[in-house]
Amino acid sequence: LVIYLAAFRLLIFIVDFPSMFLSGSIADPANFSSTFAWGLVKSPIEFFITNLFLVIIGIQIFRYCYQYLQSEKTNRWWFLNILSVPALLTIFFFLLRGLSASIKSVIFDSTIRYFKDPTPVPDADILFMNLNVLMFGLAVVLAMAALVILIGLFLKVKSPKYDLLKFSIYFISIQTLAYYFFDYLPEPLISYPMIFLFLSLVLLLLYVAYYKGQSFSQLLLYTTVISSIIIVILMNYFNLQLERQSLKTVAFEIIRANENLLHYMSDETLNKALKDDELMNSFFRSNINYDAEAFRVWSNSPMQRESISSGIFLYDMNKREIGSFSVDLEKQYNIFNYFDIIELSETNIKEVADSISSDVITYVGVIPVVRREIVSGYIAAVTEFNIRNIGSKNIPDFLKSNKALLGAAIDASLLKIFEFTNGQLTQVYGDIYPSREQMIPIYNANFSEFNDAWINFSIYDENYVAYVIKLFEYGDERVITVAAKEKEITWNLFNFFKIFLLHTIFILFLFVFLKVAKLLKVQASFRIRLLYAFLLVSIVPLALLAVYNREIVSERSEKAIFTELSKRSDYLENHITSQLAKHEDRELTTAFRNAGKELDISFAVYQNTDLLYSSRDELYRTGLFNYKLNSKAHYSLNYLSYREYLTNENIDKYTFDAYYRKINIDNVVLIIGVNDAFNKIKPAFSSADIDVILFGIYSFALIIIIIVSTVFANQISAPIRRLTKATEAVGKGDLDIELENNEKGEMRDLYKGFNLMTKELQKNQIELAELEREGAWKEMAKQVAHEIKNPLTPIKLAIQQLIASHKDKSKDFDKIFKKVTKTTLNQIDNLGQIASEFSSFAKMPSIKLEKLDVVPIINDTTNLFTDDKINIDFDSEASEAIVEADTSQLRRMLINMIRNSIQANATDITIKLKSKDDNYSLIIVDNGEGISYEIKDKIFDINFTTKEKGMGLGLKLARRFLEGVNGKIHLVESGSSGTTFEITIPKYNSPASV
Incomplete structure (x- = not known):
């Protein structure tokens, strides 16, 4: 199957399915691409298809090793198994190394930044890639778990004795070998504490599989959770490395800016603009918004992508500026002052020395717009670089690129x-x-x-x-x-739980999908319902508290923004008023310009509903902002007579806060508008910081609640589950069961009542059996007496007649003698028949033979003792073992055998079912006190027992039952280290096969 799946994946890769039918972000190599296996994961969707096959293969490998673990077949090639252990260990360690390398590739070889955005809910691209890495991690961890189980089996780690000691030695050995293996590698990628943690989690799966008897589906669920933990830790670790690497990248970007970056961006922008037909045609048309055209050129240029200080300027054929757009330039530029001669056929680019600051590196470029050898206009570009402006600090957020190379990871x-x-x-x-x-x-x-x-x-x-x-x-x-x-601990918690909770949602969807049919049929247990109740009572108030705190924080954040914008409006109003008081003849626009420049505040001024002045006039000229006052602000200030008003405005999908205030300047009513789109506000704690803190704390609290609720639900329901198991055992005939009563309160009384009930039931059963037996004997005696009396009467009469004839010397004596003897013999035959019927009635009840499977009966019986302090392992060579026997007596015999072992202080019981020729052999091994040599020959005798309250019937009845189905039971060995019994039952042969 594994080979078939691998071949099928290669086939659909060769035919380029499904990439040839899909487009968009899931097929975009920029989101993730790797050259591994000739491009087998060249896009997110190809990565998903590959992971789908890897998960199926991983599950199959894990299932095979799990079934091999359950069967415990004796391998004749044990020597070769031991020799294969080093190779398997090497593969195991390389899988962990490969997983680390793959997750590093996911972080480094992608434009997606999984931890940069503090929003807890990611977009679809990040969600899809998170599903991909979870699937890949699950496939690798499944393979690692399968290998560690296989290695443990080859080394005989699992055994009835010294299990904890052997597992501890195995654990320490794996960790030690891993240390030397990764230390030998030239680039281990991850630190040893991480290696220790990851191997411990995988070995925890081994411990659960070996000693806790969990089902395959439960182990698969545990593996998925462990995979998620490992993946999230690796993603966070490599993201920190990427952020650290980003510091180095920024340093080199600073160096690169001094050399050719600015020249390249100017050249690329001008050449791209020259190929823009819409822009070229605009030079030959009228009524064109050239500012909007300049903005369009800038927004499609490398300048916007790099988010650096830059500008685009458009000129007519007479070198008059007809349109422009710039962001964060240090000064105004007259492009033609820097060029004596402008070449018509190529871009003209020059580095310009700044006379004001030597720290500023500036490149100016210009290219003519030529049609039919006539210059129709000019396109110019200016780029500046200054360390103080790295990261587009003064560029509005809605103009920044989300694909900037500079500091992309941080x-x-x-x-x-x-x-x-x-x-x-x-x-x-x-x-x-x-x-x-x-x-x-x-x-x-x-x-x-x-x-x-x-x-x-x-x-x-x-x-x-x-x-x-x-x-x-x-x-x-x-x-x-x-x-x-x-980064502080709150950020680390936020990053961990942000991805882990997403993985948890995927895991829950998978679990619901796999279990929905079963959940519809099976009612939830008391423990599960109790857990749901705990979670409901705990999580609902926690969620309400989180929502409340988030609302409080939002209100405080909004109030802080309102206060900050209000202060800036105060500064502007005071500054403008002060200017006009000192210079009465100064124009309002001049006062506004001076206030904005000196206070470094961007603002707008409205008269009635029309824009009077804006310090970012270029954005209004491009059409990004409306020249009219916000309608809500106009209504609130002019009709409701508010003095100030705060509202939300938006540009496309970007939302910002806008503050408006009514002022009076020289008896002219004006409205000042200040927003945080242009004026960046740094509160003590931003909304993102608060979200990070709340999300991290509440996520951690949620995990603690789930763990504590699970523990409490187990503790509270454990006595009920033990009582349920014990009741089920009583229902199946085990009246020797007795619950260890260490409980308190009502549960103690309940346990006490249950133990008393079982003792009374056992006592009543014995008394009832005796009464029934005594009553049956009395009734039988009456019936027998009556039946015997009937033939005795004619015998008596016949003999009396014979005696009388003899005394009388009757001549018919011979005839009478013959008649009497015949009658007597007939009645004696009747007496014999009565005696035979009585003997048949006195026998044990007949066995009710039926075709049955021994395997589920043994499983059901061992499940009755799951809450006892004993480990019962059942290993069967066959998935089913069909015999002809009595189900109730077979179950009663097994219960008695296990109960005998428990009463002999056994802590481990191993039941092995094997096929031997025409029989099934059931071997029961325990580590109890054993049977002394002196009484070995008496254990199958009736009424023989070594227990204070024993009846000496269990083994005798077991032998009688087995003999009734042509089976056997015998004591194989016994001593201080334990006892071994072997039970043999013939295989079922259908009448058609006989």
Whole structure:
């Protein structure tokens, strides 16, 4: 089957199914692609198809090893099995190494960032890839679990004796070998604590499979949960590595910006614009919004993708600007001042020195729009690079690209960048300016041969990890340090539970899908219902509390935004009023412009409903924003006479907060609008931070609740389950059962009453049997007396007649003698018949023979003792064993045998069913106190017992029952280490086969 599935997967890969029929994100190699196996996982959908086959193969391998474990067949090639252990161990370790490498590829070789977005609910692409990694992890862990089970069987780890000791030795050996194996690898990928944890989880599956007797479906569910835990830990670990690598990437991007990045973006943007037919045609048409055209060119350019300071400028044939769009440029540019001659057939790009700041690197480029050898206009591009503007700090969020290369794995706004030139701090990016003492770890960095280093340092009690690189340019020594704050425990909890809960949802769907039919037929047990009740009582208040806290946080966050925007409006109003008070002749637009520039606040001013001024006028000119006042704000301020109003506005799918306030300037009523789309607000705790904290804490609390509820449900229902099992055993004829009463309260009384009931039932059964036997004998005696009396009367009369004839010397004596003797003989025959019937009546009840399967009867019987402090293992060579016997007497015999072992203080009982020629052999082995040599020959005698309350009938009745079905029972061996009985029952032969 495994070979068939692998071949079928290769076949559909060769015909390019299903990729040839699908498009979109699930078939986009940018979301995930790997060159493994010639591109077998070249897209997310191909990854899914491959994982589907891998999971099926993994389940089949695990099922085979599980069935081999259950059968415990004796292998004649045990020597070869031992020799194969090193090879199997190597494969086992390489599977873990391969799993780590694959998850690293999922994180690194993808544009998807699984942990960057703090939203607990991911989009469809991330959801689909999470399903993929869970399936892949399940397939690998299933294969690892199968191998570790197989190795354990070859090494005889499972045995009735010293099981914990053997498992401990096996556990330590695997961990030790894993340490040396991964230490030998040139690149182990993961740390040894992670290796120890992952192997411990897999070996936990082995322990459950060996010693807890769980079903295959239960083991599969446990394996899925363990796979999820391993996968989430690996994803989080490699994501941290990717974020750490991003620091190095940012440092190289800074270096690359100094060389050719800006030149490339200018050249690419201009050439792409020249191929834009719509843009080219706009130079020959009237009534065109050239600002909107400039924005369209910018939004489709590498400038937008990289989210750097840049701009697009459009000119007519006379070099007059007709449209433009720019973001975060340091100054205004007159492009034609930088070019003496403009080539008509190619892009003209030049680096421009900034006279104000030497830290700013600027490239300007221009290309003519030529038609029929006539210049119809010009397209110009400007790109700037400044460390202070890394991460598009001053670019509105709705204009940023989600595919920016710079800091793609980490939010660039969280970075701290320091540039040193010849030992002096020359540039700083971020909101922290370190002191000289805080910069000592950077000065003392231990650089490698490549002039780079990784360091950890602390600033204002916050821990940072940083990448430091040293450069030598034009005789100057530059040291660039890119640092990020180390993640706190709340973020780690959030990242873990964010993915783990998604996997849990997948697992629950799978579990419901597999069990829905069974759940409809089988009523939930008391323990499950109790667990549901605990979870309902605990989770509902927790969920309500989480919703309440989230609402409180949202209200406080909204209030904080309102307060912050209100303050900025205060600053603007005061600044404008102050200007006009000092300069009465100053125009309003000039006052507005000065206020925005000096306060670094972006705002808009409305008169009535029309825009009067905006500090981001280029966005209004492009058509992104409406020139009219928000209708809700207009109604609230002008009709409801509110002084201020906060509302939500949106651009496409981007939502932001907008604050409006009514002011009076020189008796003119104006409305100031300030929003957080242009003015970035940094509250003490953002909504994302609060979501992370709440999600992490409540997820952790949810896991604790589930664990505690499960433990409590087990503890509370355990006495009921033991009582249920005991009642079931009594119903099947085991009246010797007695519950160990360590309970308290009502359960103690219930156990006490149950034990008393079983004793009374046993006593009453004996008394009833005696009474029935005595009554039966009395009735039988009456009947026999009556039946005997009937033939005796004619005998007596006949003999009396014979005596009288003899005395009288009757001449008919011979005739009478013959008649009397005949009558007497006939009546004696009647007496013999009566005696035979009486003898038949006195025999044991006849056996009710029927065709039955021994295997389920043994399983049902052993299940009666699941709550006893004893381990019962049942191993059968055959899936079914058909015999002809009495079901009730067979079950009663097995119960008696197991009960004898328990009463002999046995802790382990092994029942093995084997096929021997025309018989089935049932071997029962225990580790109890055994039978002494002196009484071995008496154990099958009637009324012989070594127990205080025994009746000495169990083994005698067992032998009598087996003899009735042509079977046997005999004591194989017994001693201080235990006892072994062998029971032989003939196989069933149908009448047609005889």
